Amino acid sequence: MVRVAPPLNTAAVAAASGYSVQQVRDLEALGVIPAAIRSENGYRRFSSAHVAALCAYRDLAHAVGAVDARRAMQDIRCLPVNEAAALICGFHARLNDERNQALAARHALESIRGEATTEAAPVDADSMTITELSQALGVRPSTLRYWEQEGLVAPERVATLAGSARRYPVAAIREARITAALRAGGYRIPDVQVAIAAIRDLDEVSDTIAALEARLDAIGLRSLALLRVGTLLAGIIESA
Structure with missing residues (x-):
């Protein structure tokens, strides 16, 4: 029964x-x-x-x-x-995508840290226009302008016949690359601002990588x- x-x-x-x-x-x-x-x-x-x-x-x-x-x-x-x-x-x-994005962001940060130990090439050889950089990163030029407005990327202004144009030297290209990686990893603009500030002070990049490691651990627990x-x-x- x-x-x-x-x-x-x-x-x-x-x-x-x-x-x-x-x-x-x-x-x-x-x-x-x-x-x-x-x-x-x-x-x-x-x-x-x-x-x-x-x-x-x-x-x-x-x-x-x-x-x-x-x-x-x-x-x-x-x-x-x-x-x-x-x-x-x-x-x-979705969780696997989050993990892959976080791994990509960590890889980008590690690449930036590695680039910090190399000698920068002349600006003429290692600079990009906004169109070239947007195509390289797969983002719109308007997105790069927005990142500049939020203090994430700092291009230079060069004189042209029409007035002036943005030019992205090595440092600005690095900033744009890492911003793209972190945004793809789900980071909000304020979080990216913290990361970019750390990247500009290269001694703190390891702390940013540690934060990504914590994020990966959290994704694993989820x-x-x-x-x-x-x-x-x-x-x-x-x-x-």
């Missing part, structure tokens, strides 16, 4: 999942877990599936952020199996959380 587990009240679910009673109610209201069954006296009655969903949400929120995790917990109960599974696979791909929650999410998708 199959024994049916007795229903759980809100306090029991909170204790089993590690959330507070109010958090359980809030997450139910947000659709992170299915609505509880109400008894005749109006009290909520939960099941072990609710506990599993709450535990899944905790790791998922750590991995991808609370907003995306809330939306995913709702969607995987409604989507066809193949689409729900693809949604979770997309999170793995990836582990996503792997850990996989079985719970699969169970929710299959039961739905």
Whole structure:
């Protein structure tokens, strides 16, 4: 004879999942877990599936952020199996992209540090116009102007028949390269400003690389959380 587990009240679910009673109610209201069954006296009655969903949400929120995790917990109960599974696979791909971007940024910083030990070539040989630099980096000229406005890149002004034009010497090319790498790695403009300030004072570049190492460690922990929650999410998708 199959024994049916007795229903759980809100306090029991909170204790089993590690959330507070109010958090359980809030997450139910947000659709992170299915609505509880109400008894005749109006009290909520939960099941072990609710506990599993709450535990899944905790790791998922750590991995991808609370907003995306809330939306995913709702969607995987409604989507066809193949689409729900693809949604979770997309999170793995996104984390891997973040890791690759952070690795690229670290590589760019290390390259800049290495270039600091080489002798700079004459400006005429190692300078670029805004068009040449934008093409080399794969960004718009307007993006380079914006970076200049934010103090991230410092081109020189040279006289022309039409007035003046931007010219990017070796130092400015380095700044543009590292700005492009950090922006691709998800860094906000204020964070890039800190990194560029460190690069201009080359003694501090190692600290910036250390920050990237910490970012990579954090991505690794988020990836582990996503792997850990996989079985719970699969169970929710299959039961739905």
